[in-house]
């Protein structure tokens with residue numbers, strides 16, 4: 001891994017004295033002002049949990065198409081299976097491109113908080129995930145989802161320190177998060193992509209934080225640098241790649257950037273499939289997100305904000 005791709009050492013942060021934590025926080029702050037993309041190492045997520053999910057996903061995506069199509073979401077629904085040809089991420093920015101060369105399976109929160117009665121929340125973020133019946137899938141998915149919720153909470157502590165806030169500043173906003181997990185499969189390409197077609201078109205993520213796990217050894221993820229050039233972000237062994245989303249930019253009053261990124265078909269790997277896991281961390285449905293710098297006029301409520309972004313990109 002190149003030295004210019006920063007790595008956040010979570011174990012060092014957890015064990016660090018206040019000065020160490022402040023130093024690590026300052027590095028994260030600098031990166032989030034420049035690109036918002038960094039790696040997270042020493043994260044404590046079990047290798048077995050990760051390996052189990054990769055195995056289940058391979059089995060899931062390798063099924064005949066009808067078994068997967070049976071899990072297609074209903075209109076306006078966020079969870080289930082989306083086949084190739086259904087989504088073009090660049091359209092979320094008003095760019096008209098051919099569909100992304102990918103398929104995905106998407107799942108939501110594992111439980112609904114007691115007393116949640118908001119009809120929109122129940123119909124959208126807390127809609128049930130249509131589980132595949134491939135052996136072990138639901139257990140492996142749930143274990144990984146739970147590990148991501150925990151990891152996101154620990155990363156948000158570092159982000160609070162990076163922003164000179166008390167370490168637990170974000171805790172009340174993320175104690176009933178409405179995060180989504182998306183497993184992506186970019187199938188092997190038999191022929192060249194159409195003009196303007198990518199595995200995932202250029203986009204920014206919507207939420208607070210994305211925790212990405214590209215399949216080891218795979219290629220294709222690129223970010224737009226502040227200089228305006230595309231830079232490859234290869235997988236980092238033993239680490240997750242994280243990036244901040246649009247909501248975190250809003251939260252930090254524009255100080256942190258939600259960087260444009262895409263997944264290209266790398267010519268040398270065109271015939272190879274690529275899988276990845278993207279966990280989109282999203283604060284509580286009811287969390288009121290007001291810029292830290294002040295400005296109630298720009299405030300949004302987390303759940304309805306996410307739903308509006310989703311509807312705009314999937315209409």
Ligand SMILES: O=C(O)CCC(=O)C(=O)O
Pocket residue numbers: 182184200205212214221261262263275276277278
């Ligand atoms: O597959 C990847 O590496 C990135 C996917 C991505 O950016 C997304 O789904 O938002």
Ligand SMILES: [Fe+2]
Pocket residue numbers: 203204205210261
């Ligand atoms: Fe993304």
